[in-house]
Amino acid sequence: MAPAPDVGSSAWAAFWYRPGSARNLAAARILLAATALWVVLSRADLPSVLAFPDELWSQVSPERRLRFLIVFDLSVERILYAALHLTLLTALLGVLPRMSCLLSGLLLYHFAPFETIIRTGNPYLRGLTIPTLGLLVMSFSRSGDALALRGGWRRQLPPPAPSWEYAWPLRLVQVLFCQIYLFAAYSKLFASGGSWLEADNIRGHLLVLNQALSETPEASWGYALARQPALCAGIAWAGLLLELAFPLVLVSRTARVLLLPSAFAFHVANSVLFRIFFQNTPLLLLFVDWQRLLAGRREAT
């Protein structure tokens, strides 16, 4: 491990380099790999998109193929897709953790766009954006020093002492996760201004999404809510305030206690009312202090 430099007194150093726990960083590795593996196992034969009619690929430029290295034939892509499953599993278990995370991140960067490539090279709503970045960050760090088959799990080694090297990678992934909420709020105001908060707008979204995505929109919870203008306005304000406030979880334990359950409820409500699913909901657990939780349980027993 690199010698410990002074954390320093600047806010920058205090935020990124205050010594952190190896277990918390390892838990982030496990959460990112498990979430990615869940999504990947939920996309059957993703490389088969290559075999779809040529017409569907007609607007994909050579530069876009190059951007994501979509240059191999179907048989090679299927081998790589199988390899992605394996590297995600080894990243989760902590087997050759740095190499597993690096390969997982690079393969996710390659495969995630397959879901949208015929239309856009921006698959940001498909559940693999944070795992792609996060697993690469894990590969740049000592995320395998705890909760790994080669270490603590097999021989029950005591966790390494807290270090700045365990702090910054977890903080960076947490910042990237918070940006989802912050920029979601910003994008609403950027694209629609204050009109986005009006009850009619929320009612309209409820009707549109349930009409387009439900078999029986008339029986949906979204329709029931659309009949209540005051509730529609309340939901708009509550949603926007939650998104704006969410980054406070980076600096306040109280904010974590309040905002993490609220965010979970927010995603459940989005799924039920708006039929919008957020595949990264499990990554809210990135903000749990696993070191403290595990130590507390050990003391209790």
Next chain:
Amino acid sequence: MSDALRSLKWMEPAIDVCRLGAFLLFVALGLLAAWRGGGSEARRRVDALLVYVLVVTALVGLAQQESWPFAQWALVSGLSPRRIRSLEVQALDAQGRGCVVDLRVLQPLSPEEFASWLYANLGRLKPAGREALARFLLRRAEEGRQRLRRGERVAPNQWLLGWLTAPYHFHDAKTWRQPSQVPATPFTGVRAFFLEWDVEERFRHPERITRRLLFELDGAGS
């Protein structure tokens, strides 16, 4: 500003290469940060990575222009439209009877992705292209019909995890639930429609939907 940037569509290929560069620089800085070394030197390399990520993500987020995996995170950010459309595919049996297809048969492509592509590109499709798409839809519908008749799952994505499968961002309509919803004999033709409606009008009168035929392939395969 966002509209101005979108108007530079002709620059998209060059911008895609720049986006690749932005990603590769992230990986390169990360690998440098991972390099073993002295305390303050190591910290400087990590600082460079952190500053780079913060600058890139701030630019992407504030300009609302993607450089995936650095995302702009626009989520339901527009105002709700008055009129919308959705894709409906009907498969035909040998007697010409239509059966609305469960669009989950398109997986691993999501239905909304296919519908969005179709809306953007239908005008430039030549007859041969429309026929190729129709044959593709027919094959997918028939494979789905066969799976349902065998008592298997319609959605290919559910091959392993079943109901625990991660949904797409938008929940799909689950049109086919029972084998009795599809004919026992193979599909031989297909029709694709855009269904279009006024949102408020449909709220009051659910039947007020107009159908626009996009293309069809009849039972004889022509």
